[in-house]
Amino acid sequence: MPDAQTPQLAFHNVSFAFDETPVLRNVSFELSSGETLIVLGAAGSGKTVLLKTALGLLRPTQGRVVLFGADVTAGSEREWFDIRSRIGVLFQEGGLFDSLDVADNVAYPLRNQPLRQCPEEQVLPKVEESLKFVDLGHTLDKYPSELSGGMRRRVGIARAIVTQPELMLYDSPTAGLDPITANIIVALITKGRDVRNATTVMVTHRFQDGEILAGFRYDTAAGGLGLTPDHRGDTQTRFLVLREGEMVFLGTQAELEASQDSYVSKFVPHT
Template sequence: MAEAIVRFESVTVAFDGVPAIEDVSFEIFPGESRVILGAAGSGKTVILKTTLGLLRPERGRVFLFGHDITRMKEHELFDLRARCGMLFQEGALFDSLTIEENVAYPLLNQKSVSCPPEEVRARVEEALRFVELAHTLDKYPSELSGGMRRRVGIARANVTEPSLVLYDSPTAGLDPITANNIMALIVKERDVRRATTVIVTQRFQDGLIMDKYRYNPQTQSLEPAQRDGEGLKFLVLKQGRLVFEGSQQELQRSTDPYISKFVMRH
């Protein structure tokens, strides 16, 4: 069996002594997807940031691409982070840079990404075309709507074609139509590049779209997929603890009051 891309071993992350996630363990293998569900403040974002080494665990160990990053120094992490892309909750675009400069940032600043300077513009245009925002190159993030900023964030996360892509609440605060468009883009990115994808969300529908649809390159649209839980698992967090890991069917069959309430609510 292939080596896990991400492995958490009894990980606890705390702020001022208060655990944000506690004793969390899971693994993600190449090509798989994970949907992490949980209420606000349940530790979803903390899991993503700990995966990239942006937060350090108090206890337990974190492995990324087989490397123990638990006590790794910041500069040692850069090569591993270059193999990952992350969409932050509000996009986290650099507001002093144009959209072109934002999307070009990982190409120009990640040492292990070998992109000749003359190819940068073409790669940026391609990434923005993928999210249907090729016309925004010279604009600044403040000139775009929330949904457009999220799409630019997706382009920036994927421009280096990373093996692992993390999405932090990509649909939070968006209207249902825009939210579905964003999810369609995430499914498209996942299926076109076969990237390992982790998405944290409060919306059960986001997980359903990830599970029930796939991108068809011929028709260039999403179509229903017969996945039967293969390669996609749901994780549910409750107050920092992992209370469920399984397929969508198992999730919906769960009799746990928190999980069923969570699922039913959506």
């Protein structure tokens, strides 16, 4: 039985290749309960593949993936369905089902995840609560095509958190959004992390997104984000930088900012 110290997500020398082309090379890290990992990298560096490997949507060509203390690398699709019930995920474009309205999209994991078995009469209240969390309580009967890009991401977050999963994965949640909407989305991710103390992995190419997650905490009493006492320390946030599938950095924000590596330092804005 995994204890509190057991990593919720661990990669041990994970490699992945499409045909002969390597996309991930020997990536290793461990993420304990309540920790946050920001994965930075340029386009094509393997960020999304890393996330899909963590979800079992892609199987590593080498190495091991450990989730909630169990080695699931060679698990069957059915075993993965049980594991995925404990993980919330936001895809790059939201990944909403365009033939379902917002309410059915958010209700989808409640009705379909094998470990949930949510009674039908509890589905709507949970959907409404989840949509209220992302300030979209009025969009129940709208279809994804009727929503803006930012609203689609927020519905995607609502769907990811509706089952209260222990581990949250976000794939480029701010890609293609204006800075104001992007900050709203990252604030929601921070809120989702801090209200439930969820372990969080966020893939992004924007250092600012990671900076918010590392330096701010959601203050339930004030109803907004507040700086952490030392501006970065207590959110247990680490940064991982990928270059062409290779892990070139893993450490805290301070270490990232101090890095002399020419590739790594490109992600940190210098004033």
